[in-house]
Amino acid sequence: MLAALLYGKEDLRLEQVADPTPAAGEVVIRVKAATTCGTDLKVWRRGGHAKMLKPPTPFGHEAAGEIVALGAGVKDWHLGDREAFQIGTRVVANNSAPCMTCFFCQKHEYSLCQNLLFNNGTFAEYLKIPAAIVQHNLLPIPADLPYNLASMTEPLACVLHGAARSHVKPGDRVVILGDGAIGLMFVAALSSGKGDWTSTPHPALPHPFTEVFLFGGNDSRLQIGEKLGAAKTFNYKQVEDVPALVKDLTDGWGADVVIEATGVPSVWEMAIACARPGATVNLFGGCPRDTTITVNTDQLHYSELTLKGVFHNTPEYVRAALRLLASQAVPFELLLSGEQPLSNLAQVFEEMRDRKVIKVAILPD
Template sequence: MLAAVLHGQTDLRLETVPDPAPETGEVVIQVDVATTCGTDLKVWRRGGHAKMLKPPTLFGHEAAGQIVAIGSGVQGWSLGDRVVANNSAPCGHCFFCQRQEYSLCTDLTFNNGTFAQYLRIPAAIVEQNLLPIPEHLSMATASLTEPLACVLHGIARSGFKPEQKDGPAQRVVVIGDGAIGLMFVGVLAHRGAEVILFGGSDQRLKLGQELGATHIFNHHHTDLAATTLGLTENYGADVVIEATGVPSVWETAIACGRPGATINLFGGCPRDTSITVNTDLLHYSELTLKGVFHNTPTFVRESLALLASQELPFEQLLNDTQPLNHLGQVFADMRDRKTIKAVILPHT
């Protein structure tokens, strides 16, 4: 089969590799749709990922398709079933899994290789995170299950409280107008938040407004902290979501929060980078700084259910469609901010 193999920084090659075959407990899917994401872009630019992969390796982690081979011991699935598989599954037995902190599992099973014609799904993922796609839902939209699951996990860990009858709407700052930032905007606005979105693209900011952002600002032309204070009676936001993965922006995010705020440092920065925190501000303003990573099986299911409800038009994030052999150009376009997310068709 044809597959994308990452060999190092921006070194992505299409190669002919053996077709995968399922072992006990596994299935193989035909990848009908794979989607790109900001994590893929960072991995492509950096040449690896501290948690998920080391080159040379098959590449990509968002996909939807249909089962074409089933290993021994697999029950409840049939050839031809339309499915979406999360790119990981927790072990269920370690210190953290015993405490239901599944994203911290010390033995997460990761699965990469969606930018290929076929994908083997490990047994742990088949057991916990392989889900049927509802008939009315397109493959492309279903492929958004993994990133949206990460967003739902991030919101749950941010101390966000949905709008209540007798209380004001929570004010949330989202920094970053990539696909993840825009998903945060959509879900938070849908749940009643007043969302202030900062980004670098006027076109993407407009999309953020369509998804429910109350205020949009181009960070090239505004002071994020000062603007936030001006919109919040000089207090700051209740919750701040950092979705860029830039260390200096982590520091800016902290400055946008009110006393008692939760700052969700969601965007993964380059390995071994650091930030500076004002200890007086942290202590006397009782800030909560949260690092949030990945997702859990619960949020994977919630994500697919939300996509199936079609209450939020996240398919608008998919603004390019290309065959697999154009993947290198797709990442160049993402780097240049021409593409938010691309639909890759491995069999075209």
């Protein structure tokens, strides 16, 4: 089969590799759509990822498709809230699964799992799904949900996890820094007020009267942010002092919640500067390895700021993300800049680097 492999910084190659075969507990899916992601872009530009992969490696981590092969035992598993998988079942696979037994899993802190298993290689004709993901994070897709939208389950699950950890309350004014796919998903999640994301009520669920201010550097993306529910959008290139503007927007206080969605250390510092006393600052965008930021200790202490790093997702939010996508109550299709064949993958990443596209659905040739 044809598959994309990452060899280093901006070194992405399409190669013929052996078709995967499933071992016990595994399945193989035929990829119907694999969406590109800002994380993929950062990995492509940096040549690796501290947690998920080291080159040379199969590349891509968002995909939906149909099952074409089942490993031994899969039909006999009890899958909890899911029906047994069969050949032809339309599915979406999260790119990870927790072990469910380590110190953190026992505390239900699944994104911190010591043995978190990652699976890459969605930019290919076929994708093998490891047994742990089959058990915990492989979900059937509703018949009326297109593969392109279903493929966005993983990043949306990360966003819902991050939004819940931000503890947004009724009437809060939220600043989001970054107009990439993740920042725009945060806008949609926090502005929509579409109700319960998870199977149980959660005090951090958003409310339709949450006021979201989006800052980014691309006018067309900011327009999408408005369509997704942002109360106001601002091109930071035209703003002399972002924290000062945020204070003007919030009666001189600063934002109740700030979400950083760029992965740039200087923007982490800007996020802290935008916060009011008592605010929560969600430092969501992953920065390059070994980078640091400076924090004013007086502000942190006397303003009682909560600075929070949030990483990845959990099985609860994977299910919640698929439900939200399946409801089609939020126009997440606005984030898709079209479809491209696998053979055009390198060009797509160049266009992402140049901010010409947001997310692209890659279809095997």
